[in-house]
Amino acid sequence: MKEEFTEFIRSLQDEICKALEEIDGKARFVEDHWERPGGGGGRSRVISNGNIFEKGGVSTSLVHGKMPEALKKNMKTDGESFFACGISLVIHPENPFVPTTHANYRYFEMYNNKDERIDHWFGGGADLTPYYLFEEDAVHFHQTQKTAADRHGEDLYPKFKKQCDDYFRNHHRNEGRGIGGTFFDYLRPDRNRSARDWMGFDIDMGKAFLPSFLPIVEKRVNTPWGEENRYWQEIRRGRYVEFNLVHDRGTLFGLKTNGRTESILMSLPPRVRWDYNHQPKPGTEEEKLIKVLQKPKDWIT
Amino acid sequence: MKEEFTEFIRSLQDEICKALEEIDGKARFVEDHWERPGGGGGRSRVISNGNIFEKGGVSTSLVHGKMPEALKKNMKTDGESFFACGISLVIHPENPFVPTTHANYRYFEMYNNKDERIDHWFGGGADLTPYYLFEEDAVHFHQTQKTAADRHGEDLYPKFKKQCDDYFRNHHRNEGRGIGGTFFDYLRPDRNRSARDWMGFDIDMGKAFLPSFLPIVEKRVNTPWGEENRYWQEIRRGRYVEFNLVHDRGTLFGLKTNGRTESILMSLPPRVRWDYNHQPKPGTEEEKLIKVLQKPKDWIT
Numbered sequence: 001m002k003e004e005f006t007e008f009i010r011s012l013q014d015e016i017c018k019a020l021e022e023i024d025g026k027a028r029f030v031e032d033h034w035e036r037p038g039g040g041g042g043r044s045r046v047i048s049n050g051n052i053f054e055k056g057g058v059s060t061s062l063v064h065g066k067m068p069e070a071l072k073k074n075m076k077t078d079g080e081s082f083f084a085c086g087i088s089l090v091i092h093p094e095n096p097f098v099p100t101t102h103a104n105y106r107y108f109e110m111y112n113n114k115d116e117r118i119d120h121w122f123g124g125g126a127d128l129t130p131y132y133l134f135e136e137d138a139v140h141f142h143q144t145q146k147t148a149a150d151r152h153g154e155d156l157y158p159k160f161k162k163q164c165d166d167y168f169r170n171h172h173r174n175e176g177r178g179i180g181g182t183f184f185d186y187l188r189p190d191r192n193r194s195a196r197d198w199m200g201f202d203i204d205m206g207k208a209f210l211p212s213f214l215p216i217v218e219k220r221v222n223t224p225w226g227e228e229n230r231y232w233q234e235i236r237r238g239r240y241v242e243f244n245l246v247h248d249r250g251t252l253f254g255l256k257t258n259g260r261t262e263s264i265l266m267s268l269p270p271r272v273r274w275d276y277n278h279q280p281k282p283g284t285e286e287e288k289l290i291k292v293l294q295k296p297k298d299w300i301t
Numbered sequence: 302m303k304e305e306f307t308e309f310i311r312s313l314q315d316e317i318c319k320a321l322e323e324i325d326g327k328a329r330f331v332e333d334h335w336e337r338p339g340g341g342g343g344r345s346r347v348i349s350n351g352n353i354f355e356k357g358g359v360s361t362s363l364v365h366g367k368m369p370e371a372l373k374k375n376m377k378t379d380g381e382s383f384f385a386c387g388i389s390l391v392i393h394p395e396n397p398f399v400p401t402t403h404a405n406y407r408y409f410e411m412y413n414n415k416d417e418r419i420d421h422w423f424g425g426g427a428d429l430t431p432y433y434l435f436e437e438d439a440v441h442f443h444q445t446q447k448t449a450a451d452r453h454g455e456d457l458y459p460k461f462k463k464q465c466d467d468y469f470r471n472h473h474r475n476e477g478r479g480i481g482g483t484f485f486d487y488l489r490p491d492r493n494r495s496a497r498d499w500m501g502f503d504i505d506m507g508k509a510f511l512p513s514f515l516p517i518v519e520k521r522v523n524t525p526w527g528e529e530n531r532y533w534q535e536i537r538r539g540r541y542v543e544f545n546l547v548h549d550r551g552t553l554f555g556l557k558t559n560g561r562t563e564s565i566l567m568s569l570p571p572r573v574r575w576d577y578n579h580q581p582k583p584g585t586e587e588e589k590l591i592k593v594l595q596k597p598k599d600w601i602t
Binding site for chain 1: 345347349358472473539542543546562563566569571572576577
């Protein structure tokens with residue numbers, strides 16, 4: 001499964017980068033290879049200052065070796081060594097009417113001191129962070145995620161949709177980072193699904209990313225925008241930074257255990273603004289967004 | 302001492318705001334009063350879009366009540382109730398040749414369930430975050446801090462200078478946030494100094510803030526700057542955000558225990574930028590700064 005999933009994330013990286021370059025029409029992804037001192041490495045691909053995409057990263061990594069002490073403590077395990085691979089992406093469009101999106105799909109294995117596998121699981125998800133709310137876009141994104149998930153059981157989307165709302169939350173502002181999507185982790189073989197079933201699920205969810213996001217880009221990219229919209233986008237990007245640096249487990253764990261800082265922080269938006277106590281005016285589109293972020297909504301009814 | 306120190310921080314807030322308004326010549330501080338549900342409150346003062354100061358906050362707070370569970374856990378104490386007051390400020394000038402600065406001075410008391418005081422201490426410090434390094438400015442800032450500290454013992458500045466370098470460090474980048482200053486906490490009565498001595502020290506350090514910072518503003522504020530300098534400033538401001546949101550104990554504790562988010566995050570810079578893997582060119586002023594941040598220097602020899 002290691003090989004199969006690694007193969008999948010690499011081809012998904014190629015596919016996503018190609019599709020984003022095509023729609024952008026100007027900027028190209030620049031690739032960086034990096035190695036992890038303890039074993040493995042990754043290929044980071046970054047796009048910037050495009051026609052559509054102001055900044056974006058689509059990275060894969062495959063790391064393995066001795067379990068770092070911090071990871072053992074974090075996971076409360078006595079596993080001796082591990083293997084992890086995944087794809088992770090964040091796209092920040094320039095036009096404030098085009099949403100930011102994030103997705104990742106990953107696989108983890110853990111071994112004892114005899115090199116026997118003692119645990120393994122899949123994880124991932126995709127979520128949308130609009131600056132202006134178009135309900136039909138939210139419905140499209142969620143519906144595409146749901147359709148992919150439903151093929152593996154109708155219990156999955158509702159559960160992983162809720163986990164996404166719960167996880168991507170700026171608790172200190174009582175706001176969601178965005179309007180959700182799916183989030184799942186520790187998908188281990190159980191009564192209903194084998195590891196292979198979960199891999200099939202993770203792969204299908206990965207394949208559902210482009211169809212979830214691209215049609216929204218196409219629909220919104222020609223919406224005219226002005227300085228006021230840009231201002232609001234930069235304020236909201238500040239909230240994105242707050243989530244990633246204050247709450248996101250992966251980011252914090254990476255930064256505190258000597259991960260590759262530039263790859264971890266590739267997710268941060270390019271231009272950001274913090275005003276003191278910025279509040280949208282009542283009755284505006286900006287306020288409408290905040291209200292939905294404060295109280296997650298069921299987009300599919 | 303509660304009354305005396307509270308009196309001091311309020312008059313220091315007035316003095317600092319007045320001096321900053323005078324030198325800015327355009328913007329005025331806007332005041333917000335807020336109350337803490339559990340007891341006490343604060344007055345936040347914010348300046349923005351001035352001739353010199355793009356964003357700044359100078360706040361005092363005086364809070365008291367039952368010890369929040371998170372605080373008890375954090376401090377490993379069974380104290381039942383507390384009193385805390387302090388002044389905290391961050392100033393972000395517009396001109397990239399004028400450094401950002403931060404300072405705070407605070408006092409904490411803790412009581413048992415019979416309302417007897419079981420612990421109390423002073424804390425605080427001031428530090429400088431330049432975007433371009435002028436050694437004479439660094440020396441001036443440190444010398445002014447040292448002169449104030451020396452009046453209370455020559456052991457204090459070296460110790461608190463080192464604590465500042467150690468504390469304000471972006472470990473994930475192996476860089477200091479700035480070029481340091483002083484940082485001290487848990488100043489409890491001991492063999493050498495009574496609580497009253499420490500209060501005198503804290504007050505003198507507070508009074509040393511303006512003379513540490515204002516002469517540097519005066520000296521640099523007319524330095525012409527261009528887009529390139531601004532770009533670099535915005536990149537560096539990103540590092541400031543990273544420190545405050547990832548490492549700063551006060552910020553994180555505040556955000557995770559229902560503190561007033563807008564007052565806590567008043568410290569964040571107004572406009573910020575994150576590029577993937579931004580590296581200054583060899584031999585430039587930008588690179589010179591990084592080298593000093595990587596390896597803290599003794600400014601007073």
